[in-house]
Amino acid sequence: RQALEEMRALYERNQADVSEAKSGRTDLIFLIRFRHCCLLRNQRCLLAYLYDRLLRIRALRWEYGSVLPNTIQFHMSAEEVEWFNRYKKSLATYMRSVGGEEGLDLTQDIKPPKSLYIEVRCLKDHGEFEVDDGTTILLKKNSQHFLPRWKCEQLIRQGVLEHVLS
């Protein structure tokens, strides 16, 4: 559906340019009104499409974390990238101001935690992973680890690790 909207928006944008280029005869009031309606409609479709994209990008920040994978960034326009960076910055400022000196990471603990350490299984190769006390763990496919929750949450949401319930 998003693809359809995009096609329609582009086509209608062309149409709008054509209408604007034609300087219509001003004695036909209704025709001008009609064209005005069309232009408004195009504008509405375009705005709604762009706004929807922004909403999805915002959702990405909450789901994916602060760094987006390259393929997604490839599909975003320069303004969207800039919007994303500014949103990230505002979110970070806000998180720092809430709750204590170091601030509160709101993207952690989306579901209320039951324990400090959790059991995870690795779904994809992700290379090495460093834990707080300095030990590195090699994340290979299907290896299971027992790790502190806050470290893993990001990776689980990204699909690299899988939370295993005992």
Place this chain on the structure above:
Amino acid sequence: MSDSYFPVGPGLGMEENFLSLDDILMSQEKLPGRAESALPRLAVYLHGKDNFWRLSFLQGSKLEIPLWLAKGLHDSKRRIISVELPKIYKEAWRTVFSADANVVDLHKMGPYYYGFGSQLLNFENPENPEIAQTILQTFIARFRRIMDSSQNAYNEDTSALVARLDELERALFQVGQKGLNDFQCWEKGQASQITASSLVQNYGKRKLAEVDG
């Protein structure tokens, strides 16, 4: 999508939400009307760019125009366009709805029965109070069944249930299903399990499709 994507929903009542994609699709639905004054060259736009015959609409000729155009061109003095009600909002169908609203296939009758009906109230029409009443009564009559079916169909193929509902009812149905699924998840103890977001999963699938294709 996933839990942090909140799209703009459709407007309630007689106003549409400007940025709502649902409202935009809904206002694309066509409406029968009549031209009140001669409209030269309008045919070019309505029949596509390849038809360049200089057709002009004479006064009183019939037109099918989308709702957004009808709203724009209609004004209180009715110089340009006058609209008629589509047949589903007319007297005959109104009696059908008052008899039994559950049997009507609202999806076939134009998938935006409620939204479109609410927008029709914007055009002055002596039948407006009856239309409003009918829409309300239809919704009340059908609501019970939607609620029932959405709360009791767990992990089943719901296409048979959803086929006859219009868009508003489908949205309600999905909300009901989501509530049911969440509850079952909680019962199974999966509420505390951190899962990869559905966004990520979909993205992963699409990436595979790109690599293959």
